[in-house]
Amino acid sequence: MIWPFRKRPPPIRDRWDLSAPLFSINGRDTFTVGDACQGIQVFGSTGSGKSSAVVATIIRSYLSAGFGGLLLTTKPTDRDDYTRWCQETGRFDDLVIFSPTSDLRFNPIDAELRRQDAGAGLSENIVALLENITNIGERNQGQGGGQEDASYWKRTNRQLTRNSVELLTMATGKLSVPDLYRLVISAPTSRDQLRSEEWKNSSFCFQCLVEAERKPKSPQQQTDFELVADFFLIEFANLSDKTRSVVVSTFTSTLDVLNRGTIRELLGTTTNIRPEAALDGKLILIDLPIKVFGEVGMAVQILWKYCFQLAMERRDIRENSRPVFILSDESHLVAVAGSDQKFQSTARSSRTATVYSTQSISNYLTALGDKGDAAVYSLLGNLQCQVFTQQTDVKTNTYASELIGRTRQYLMNANNSYQTPNFFELFPDTQGQLSTGVSETYEYEVQPSVFATLRKGGPPHFQVDGIMYQGGRQFSQTGGPWTPVTFSQQF
Template identity: 50%
Template structure:
């Protein structure tokens, strides 16, 4: 695939998925075919080799073209049929999803929009609903997200300091392992990331559900400096939420009361209350406990008319305490937009 990409780049100055596909399937399968005039007339691979040979090339491109030409004119035709079919099958399967349907229409044709548009203050909405487009919709949105991330990290923030944002609702559908790497450095590129999901278990599952996935999720969460936590019934999420709020040294009161009577004869006649003694003890203990218990997240209001349109949240942020509490977390409420009832005509 790397040789095909380099050949297309040198020959045409651009890289397209349909062209990659045509190049790979038309590559020579033998040295005899390589010398065939009929093959040369029909093969897109040969057309690219000829165009690249004629094209102006800088020193790096000249060196790359020598490697590419050796691969397609010597190495590839001499591969065994089985090995060559595996190479072709691997390459074509990699580009297949982009070579048909709506993905080909939107990603492999002429474009009037690139991720750089965000540097001009434009907001790009990727309208491929997962419920409508399924895996294709997920692929399209992840592809755009990744292109945006790579593009924005390359920009010169001195020449173009405009802050930009990446917003993902139902974020568990679009999270990839690259997000951890991106989130560690995106602040220097002046990028704010907002990820919305119902619970952390969704993210663990999206990243494979293994220990590696949990570590990647923990890395991602750690680099999101402000967390807004709403009502949740997932125990894993609530314990995680309590853990990021943290523990504090708390005092607990304890007490004990006991009574005794040493006069057995008085007890026999039912007058043991005359010699009754009571012992009482009290004390305090200290322990580091959750500052906010996991069960508290079950009690947060969820909005709607039953809650007077108020949604409770616990806001946690790094590095700066809230003036109202003196702590880095705060219980607050957001007011929902009230839905007006339609009047009957």
């Protein structure tokens, strides 16, 4: 029997409910899973404590809550720091290390071909992935002139990439950077070459055409094959030498970064770890710190970040609601204009908690070149929580003050005036006048100079001060979207 006045038990809350608390903000407010999924940007000068206190507090709370994640590395010590955090939060068994000395491998273009969903195998998605590789090398370069010419070469390169991907897939059923390279450099360069038995015997492109033609095909596949064959045997072979050389050079230079040494071994062979492993709680640490591996480390980590973003955008949170995170300390080194802000605009719906940390806005602007202003402020506009620790960069301090905003403030003033006494008078009148007033003005609620005075941690107290801003929130201490906050360096 159900008693009508019996109190109903509270509903069982999902472990990763968006309102679930992660950590306390000064003992008054809480930072929740939902807050995390709106993204965090941490700013602070070198030695400000942004990594040892702020980032450490945030990531440790994510680990304790069972998030999966991708951890990118910049400094040689990052692996040890992140490993320690995993050990101290009971997540060491979930940690997997992707490095030249491990057995883990990830072929991003073949993984894109074989993924298990409705969009699997679409050549246009693979073309977009390869284009992102181009952005790695051009991320901090100017646009230059000749936009119409640039647009033509971009379209032509996409056409070559698209047809190469489709031919290789039809012929072999798999994709790799070395095979794409072999296919393009062995493509016919003239109509006379098409009649050459020597070329036919040595050309990997011709062998792929023969194999693709031999395999049984559906009507749609037959149409696609005819388009690919016409491209290589007619259109490509009849291009002028100058045009073809530019197109081929653009294509091979795009693949070049993935076709050598360490990167070819890590990203160009097989796949036994995928970004989707984070949905099962795995913590994927990319142990190619940029300060050690340079451009190679940067390229690998940007590709991993991009593929991780794509995988999370495709997830169905109704089947698996586990939040995941992306950690990038020194985030300006792996920022890519276009893809990062595009992903961040919908990151909350995929329950992806982005944590970026860098010294200043100036770092972002320098890294992204003439694309910087629009790309940086677009990205920051989609990172709802921003933490500012001790800072000496004027642009960042001014940005923080502008972000927090101005309020109506009243300034009091007083003025005393006295008449000059006449010393020839027996009893001079030296009575003065006092005037007071109040003026109304709109001033920064937090002045830019404040950020230079924040505590940086270290002995004896190991306390790091900051200003936290979160759009749309009213913090207990200030009643507005910002609050002073203190993080500890001791755990």
